[in-house]
Amino acid sequence: MKIELKKYSEQLQEWPQTGHHIMAQYDDKEIIVYQSYRKEIGEFAVKNQFFGGAFSLDRMTWIKPNFLWMMYRNGWGTKEGQEVVLAIHLKRDAFEKYLHNAVYSSYSADLGISNEEWQAEVKSSSVRLQWDPDHDPYGGKLERRAIQIGLRDEFTGSYSKEDILLIEDISDFVAEQYEFVQKKELQNLNIPAERPFLFKNQELNKKLKIT
Numbered sequence: 001m002k003i004e005l006k007k008y009s010e011q012l013q014e015w016p017q018t019g020h021h022i023m024a025q026y027d028d029k030e031i032i033v034y035q036s037y038r039k040e041i042g043e044f045a046v047k048n049q050f051f052g053g054a055f056s057l058d059r060m061t062w063i064k065p066n067f068l069w070m071m072y073r074n075g076w077g078t079k080e081g082q083e084v085v086l087a088i089h090l091k092r093d094a095f096e097k098y099l100h101n102a103v104y105s106s107y108s109a110d111l112g113i114s115n116e117e118w119q120a121e122v123k124s125s126s127v128r129l130q131w132d133p134d135h136d137p138y139g140g141k142l143e144r145r146a147i148q149i150g151l152r153d154e155f156t157g158s159y160s161k162e163d164i165l166l167i168e169d170i171s172d173f174v175a176e177q178y179e180f181v182q183k184k185e186l187q188n189l190n191i192p193a194e195r196p197f198l199f200k201n202q203e204l205n206k207k208l209k210i211t
Helices: 008-014 039-048 067-074 092-100 115-124 154-160 171-182 202-207
Strands: 005-007 022-024 030-037 061-063 084-091 102-104 127-135 141-151 164-169 190-192 195-197
Touching: 005 008, 008 190, 022 030, 022 141, 030 039, 030 061, 030 067, 030 092, 039 084, 039 164, 061 154, 067 127, 067 190, 084 092, 084 171, 092 102, 092 127, 092 141, 092 154, 092 202, 102 115, 141 154
Parallel strands: 102 127
Antiparallel strands: 005 190, 022 195, 030 084, 061 141, 084 164, 127 141
């Protein structure tokens, strides 16, 4: 795997415990996001290094840069239809493009716009933004918020092919690490090394409520 790993117990001491944070593994060129699919879609993506075949370009696809949040959603790769866990190395500028165009998936007064304005933005945007409670390896809910991003239309099209640098099947790694979770041996648990992601654009950070 072309992913840097680090003990979960060590990272836990370094991570923020509260607030809105894009926890991710990234550098100047790329950011890693995660998705889970049934074998037909996942194996095609790894073999061809793009999403095609049974992958639907007409549906919204959700990406998650936070590994443990993905593990919460897919049950460490044990849920039906989510057996193939993929690490997608995305171009960093593509990731920023998504969030520049993102609209919150639900309305709240702190967005600074009216409900009518928000509804108009939703109709015109093909990117959704959602903050959910982050989770620990056992699936326990945390105070820190984790991001997920929904893409459709032209953004699904670019995401599925030209925005991707590498697609890795990490299913075996996930299964190996899940054994430590099941045995309650978190001192042995290795996960991708992650740290808070910030954009250089402060207005974008503000829009995203990043702490």
